Amino acid sequence: RKRILITGGAGFVGSHLVDRLMLMGHEVTVVDNFFTGRKRNIEHWIGHENFELIHHDVVTPLFIEVDQIYHLACPASPPHYMYNPVKTIKTSSIGTLNMLGLAKRVSATLLLASTSEVYGDPEEHPQKETYWGHVNPIGPRACYDEGKRVAETMCYAYKSQSGVKVRVARIFNTFGPRMHMADGRVVSNFILQALQGEAITIYGKGEQTRSFQYVTDLVSGLIALMNSDESSPVNLGNPDEHTILQFAELIKDVTNSTSVIIHKDAATDDPRKRKPDISKARRILGWQPIVPLKDGLSKTIAYFKAELEQES
């Protein structure tokens, strides 16, 4: 039984991680500023003797005693992270420094939730962990992409200089219940549009690709990585690649929707394709995604339906 801190634990991924770690019997502390997270995502644990919720911003130093830190705090979707780029970059830079300082002081292991966006608009496909990336340092996505890149750099600086045990998960697009309905990302947009009978909006031609991982697969990967000895970055994602057009059609199909598919302007600096090479995770963690896309989508669609009903 470990004392585990999850920053950003009231968010989409974090709350699923809380669920799993609580069920495993650990002592879990969530730190969140509720920028994009919600108390509702974790309210079922409030009052449990192993659970603690701290309303706190990681840009401010934090002094607690823990064994492991899952450092997830950071807005993750373009509209959220571009809403306040200065805050996003402070969260990734100062926030990560604070959590590394904490990890150093209490000799905890820190896992950074990094992202496939460190590869930017990749010129290597699929992306291996050795790829250096192709990122615009001054573009509109830079507050997120460069923030995560420098957060990785910080992890390895603390590792080499102070012996902090670090884990770096490069997470590829993930979906599931509790994801943000209004985050403007492709899964939520398409499901909402399909459920509400609105036109499904494809940005550009829809030839760009993404691979979508169900959240419980990611949670298994994060826990496996944390408890491994692997300090270099590891991709966690589903290599099952789809064009955005295929994806629109699949969602139309699963929701039994009558929505039409339309095309809008392509987004600035939009990566043309993205697919993880997960051979490292397979080899080192014995991990791979197991939830079929359709199953994951059904659960997500059920969640969206329930949310829409509650709203109205």
Place this chain on the structure above:
Amino acid sequence: RKRILITGGAGFVGSHLVDRLMLMGHEVTVVDNFFTGRKRNIEHWIGHENFELIHHDVVTPLFIEVDQIYHLACPASPPHYMYNPVKTIKTSSIGTLNMLGLAKRVSATLLLASTSEVYGDPEEHPQKETYWGHVNPIGPRACYDEGKRVAETMCYAYKSQSGVKVRVARIFNTFGPRMHMADGRVVSNFILQALQGEAITIYGKGEQTRSFQYVTDLVSGLIALMNSDESSPVNLGNPDEHTILQFAELIKDVTNSTSVIIHKDAATDDPRKRKPDISKARRILGWQPIVPLKDGLSKTIAYFKAELEQES
């Protein structure tokens, strides 16, 4: 007459900038923690009514009133910035945030001393400002390279979000008097070796290229950029490209040295070539380097000789 802050003003480049701005009649404040800078570089101004020296670390907030900020504070040579990678990354991230916060509060213009290292090991040659770069986010140079990249990102986040006036100079290799004699970089190494009759050490085959800019040319470029309206990044460097082997031979020649040239192991992640495309600086600032390499080298060698004599 302006109130001008120079962070890192006791360093190599900073002290030359101080000289020029003082001679122009400005009020100059230097902030420096003396990590790689020396009081000697600016001691001739101490006591002047327009000059102030503050012993201060930019990682700590600073509250003063100024019109312009030249933000140079950051160790610049590989042995210095790798000596304490955590501190290097804090200086670039938190230090830059603090100076941007200051610029925002007092409506000052901030010029960031960025670097050609944001291009990393470039796949485009020569490098234009539009090139996104090829940088290893977790390599041994990352504390510097990614630190500068994220510092640029921060500048544009404060610009777009808070209207802070920013200037970003991407500086290419610069040399001149007051450069560090023991910084392990090519100019100082070769001059010292040649002057002392030791073997001139080339890392690798010596086919890698660099272009060397004399410090007074850089100072003219920085001042022109600060006082222009150009907020996007501008390369400042000398496009006159040399292989490291040619450079070794030139220094042997200018110093009249009997040193032999030998080859050592290549350095990790050592950029194979680097040469600025300065057409933007020419067009927008009407700037270009004017000091011939041999003239700059003579002055630098004279400085090194005097330093060596004083030491012994």
